[in-house]
Amino acid sequence: MILCPCLFGSSKEDRLLSTSLLRGGVSHAERRGQWLSEQDELASNCHACGVEFTLLEGRHHCRRCGNTFCQRCSSRRAQLLLYGGSDLERVCDECFRLTGVENELASRHLPLLERGATVALRTLMSKEMVLLKLNAAGDALQILAGAPHPRHVVPLAKISAVEVNGATGFALRGPETLRFDSDNRDAIASAVRATISHAQTPSLALTVDRQRKNKKVEQQRADAIREHQEATRARRNANADFRNSLKQKYALRGHTTT
Numbered sequence: 001m002i003l004c005p006c007l008f009g010s011s012k013e014d015r016l017l018s019t020s021l022l023r024g025g026v027s028h029a030e031r032r033g034q035w036l037s038e039q040d041e042l043a044s045n046c047h048a049c050g051v052e053f054t055l056l057e058g059r060h061h062c063r064r065c066g067n068t069f070c071q072r073c074s075s076r077r078a079q080l081l082l083y084g085g086s087d088l089e090r091v092c093d094e095c096f097r098l099t100g101v102e103n104e105l106a107s108r109h110l111p112l113l114e115r116g117a118t119v120a121l122r123t124l125m126s127k128e129m130v131l132l133k134l135n136a137a138g139d140a141l142q143i144l145a146g147a148p149h150p151r152h153v154v155p156l157a158k159i160s161a162v163e164v165n166g167a168t169g170f171a172l173r174g175p176e177t178l179r180f181d182s183d184n185r186d187a188i189a190s191a192v193r194a195t196i197s198h199a200q201t202p203s204l205a206l207t208v209d210r211q212r213k214n215k216k217v218e219q220q221r222a223d224a225i226r227e228h229q230e231a232t233r234a235r236r237n238a239n240a241d242f243r244n245s246l247k248q249k250y251a252l253r254g255h256t257t258t
């Protein structure tokens with residue numbers, strides 16, 4: 001994967017985080033590549049309202065999904081924190097709606113899990129202080145206890161629920177249920193829930209790809225209908241011309257013979 005270095009902080013950790021699947025998994029440069037190919041592909045109409053682009057109705061790209069929009073459908077600006085940008089950037093209305101949750105994830109939930117939270121791992125007989133931490137790929141939680149190798153690795157996809165109990169208790173339900181205690185329980189539980197929910201939604205690249213395919217199929221269908229209508233009209237005109245020529249030939253003005 002090629003990452004645009006200008007977009008990310010210079011610390012090693014930042015660069016590691018930028019490769020996380022949870023942070024889009026697609027670099028700014030790659031997204032930019034998508035806008036450009038989109039321009040070649042389907043830039044004749046607004047992706048949302050369908051208005052045709054003209055000299056006056058200019059085309060704009062949503063910096064999140066990369067699709068092409070008219071000014072009205074892409075008039076909002078948002079920070080795209082999850083994709084490494086902190087400036088206000090042009091987004092379509094649908095993406096504007098989604099950036100709230102994403103920015104919360106990027107600014108609050110992911111940093112907590114990426115840094116790791118110190119919690120007490122409860123077993124039947126004892127409690128042990130461990131670090132609950134998201135792995136570099138962003139697809140599993142590691143439970144580290146001093147040693148470099150994690151005691152447990154729980155893939156996000158395998159966590160079916162995050163339950164809270166008592167004042168400080170929480171549990172990760174999965175094939176094996178792990179129980180913890182922490183004074184920071186609520187923040188940790190919210191972070192794990194948000195991260196799981198984001199991990200389970202299809203990636204942006206995949207969603208955009210699917211949208212484009214649907215759009216292309218729609219376009220092809222519309223083109224086929226238009227061609228059929230044009231062919232029918234041409235045939236009708238040809239028939240009318242033929243009838244007129246017959247009428248003229250046999251001087252049957254005023255009568256129909258068909």
Ligand SMILES: [Zn+2]
Pocket residue numbers: 046047048049050051069070071072073
């Ligand atoms: Zn529009």
Ligand SMILES: [Zn+2]
Pocket residue numbers: 062063064065066067091092093094095096
């Ligand atoms: Zn968008």
